[in-house]
Amino acid sequence: MNLTQYVDQLRQELAVAAEAGGDEARALAERLTRPLESAARLTLLNALSAAADEITVDLAPGSVDVRLRGVDPEFVVTPPPAAEVFDARAEYAALMAAQAPPPPAAPDAADDGGTARINLRLPAHVKARVEEAANRDGLSVNAWLVRAVSGALDQPDARPGGKTGHREAWNSGSTFTGWVR
Template sequence: MDLNGYLSSLQQALANATGTSSPEVQEASARLAQTLEPALRLTLMELASDVASEVTLRLEGAVVEVRLRGGSPELVVEQQPDGVADVTEPLAPPAPPAPPEAPAPEDDGSQTRVTLRVAESLKSRIDDAATRDGVSVNTWLVRAAQQQLAGPSGNESRTSSSGRRMTGWVR
C-alpha cells in the first residue's frame, strides 16, 4: 500500500487552501506540510491497523494484519483453520488468566432495569464472552460491573490502553 498518493493529496489540499494567500503564508504552508509528513504517515498506518482490527472482528476464521515491508504498510489476510492458533504472530501476548469470581452482590431483594446502548461489535464480543463463560449476557454484564466496582484485588494493577494495537513482523 503506497501512502505517497494520500500524502500528496493532503499536501495539494493544503497548497490549494493557501493558494490565494501571500507568498510568506504559502511558504509556511509548504514547510508545515513537509514537517507533518512523518506524523501523517504514522497516522495513516494507525488507521490501517485499526481498520484491519475491525475487519478481523467481523470475519470468521480470517485475520487481517498490517505489516511493514520496505517502509510501506502491507495488508495481509490469513485464513485460520478451525481450532488452530495463529502461529505467524510470535509476539502475541498470552491469553489472560480467567477472571476471579466476583463477590456475591449485596442483594437487598430489589432489582432495577437498565437500558444499555453499545456498538454492535461490542455486543458481539460480550455475547461471545458470556457464551464462553456459560452464562447469560445479563449475568456476564452484572459480574463485569461488580468486578470493576470492586477494584483491583491483591497486587494486580489496572493499566489504561489507547485501544490501538499493531501486530505483525518485519523482515
C-alpha cells in the first residue's frame, strides 16, 4: 500500500489551511511539512496495524498482518480454513491419541476455554520450516504452533525444574542475555 498519496494529501491540506493565515503562516507550513512526513507515515502505520488487529479478531483463526516493505506497508491475509473450524483442544487430543502417551492432566477449572493473542517473532528460516511442517500436517500455522506448544508443555521434562532426559543440560542454571539476529 503506497502511503505517499495520503501523506501528499495531508501536505496539501496543510498548505490550504496556511493560505488563510497569510505569507508568514504559509512559510511556516512549508518548513513543517518535511519533518511531519515521517510522523504522518508512522501515524498511518499505527492506524493500519490497529485495524489489522481488529480484523484478525473477527477473522480468527485466520489473520491479517501488516508488514513494512521499505517505507510502505503491505497486508498479508491468512484466511481461516474453509471446511473446518479450528478447535485447539480437538487438535491436541487427536495428536495425543496418535502418539499413545498417558492421558494429559485435566485442564484447570479456571480455564474458560477462551483464546489469547500473542505476537511471535521468528527468524525467517524457522518460520519457513514451521509453514512447511503445518502444510505437511494439513494444518494452519496457528494450529500447528498451538499443537507444538501444547505438546512441549505437557512433556514431563519440559517443566521448570525438570531434570530428566536431554533437558537436564539445558536447565543447568546457565543463562544468556542479549539480542539474537
